[in-house]
Amino acid sequence: MQIKKMNERVSLFIDRKKELAELAENGKHVVIVGYRRMGKTHLILRHLVKSAGRKAVPVYMDMLYFASWEEFANALVEETLLAYDEVAGKDLSSLFRRFSSSVASALSSVNEIEAGFGAGGVNFLSLRLAFAEREKSEMELLKGALDFVSGFAEKNGVSVIIALDEIQNIQNFGDMERGLAIMRGEMQFTKGIRLIMSGSLPSFIHSEILEKSKPFWKQLKTMEVGPFGMDAVKEAAKATGVAEKHCEEVLALTRGIPDYVMKILMEMKKGAGASAAFEHIVMDEELFFSSIISSLSQAEHIIIRRIAMGEGYSRLEKAVGYPPTAVLNSLIRKGLVTRTAKGAYAVVDPGLEFVLKH
Ligand SMILES: Nc1ncnc2c1ncn2[C@@H]1O[C@H](COP(=O)(O)OP(=O)(O)OP(=O)(O)O)[C@@H](O)[C@H]1O
Ligand SMILES: [Mg+2]
Incomplete structure (x- = not known):
């Protein structure tokens, strides 16, 4: 996702000062847990937008878009280059696309590839070729992609923040445990990458990432994203132009779940009463x-x-x-x-x- 687009998505952003400060605090890898609609994605996007700059390349990956480690590995490289282009005002992504559209012939211009992307670029393109010829596995491709990003970060003096949202979808990639083990292993030894993992299935994150493998992650921090409290609801009411006296009812109906809070306020702004507004929102999602x-x-x-x-x-x-x-x-x-x-x-x-x- 383009940074510009991320910025638009989170232009209305309420509260979460503590969470943003915690995310900005240090370079540890982070796991964000929270139920659906709690605002995990919103928080991540806001953090990425705020961190984006000449030294920090924000890459947002919605894992629901990928069906395999191969697709993910390829997209990771492409998205990293696109985000780098955006912060650095370069156009490396189209150069890379040109090379990768015909890998076999590109590998005759190794020097050019190295100049643009470092040794990881040559390595990754060779891996892609070998993968296509079934000589290398998806797992090697995944490792190559992470090496690429890390080498690229080092070469350009940037850090790449990779947000993996809806991480539970790696269950559908096949060989989930090995893929996770490779990511973990890479994160121990590579610099220049900060991972933020999040998803809407807390039980999956707890069992697969936190309980089973936490000891193997170097510096993994867990953050919980919970419901809005009264202060946040008041801030949201103010931002949407709803009178403060309704806040208690809004909080009770929505239990502070940000998605419902924002939706109910928008309805109330149009004149609906709180409970009618809530009912309306729920009916809108009846199919879901x-x-x-x-x-x-x-x-x-x-x-x-x-x-x-x-x-x-x-x-x-x-x-x-x-x-x-x-x-x-x-x-x-x-x-x-x-x-x-x-x-x-x-x-x-x-x-x-x-x-x-x-
Ligand atoms: N801090 C916030 N400020 C303003 N609006 C918010 C905030 N957090 C969440 N929202 C609203 O709630 C909606 C849902 O939030 P978001 O998509 O981030 O939840 P999520 O936890 O990622 O949910 P899911 O698990 O379903 O992906 C957002 O589209 C936005 O409208
Ligand atoms: Mg989300």
């Missing part, structure tokens, strides 16, 4: 919620509906006739339900909760 609901097993459906009605463990057990632990865990793993106290649960998304109740 019904697709979630129809993906559930019957037991999950029964349990989540009762959780929405406020029932606790013992009522849930009575309803299904057996201990609902496995079903509850599955709902929690899917990020739909959270445990709020011993034996007490809540639907994470107030929109989904609303639909389940009505």
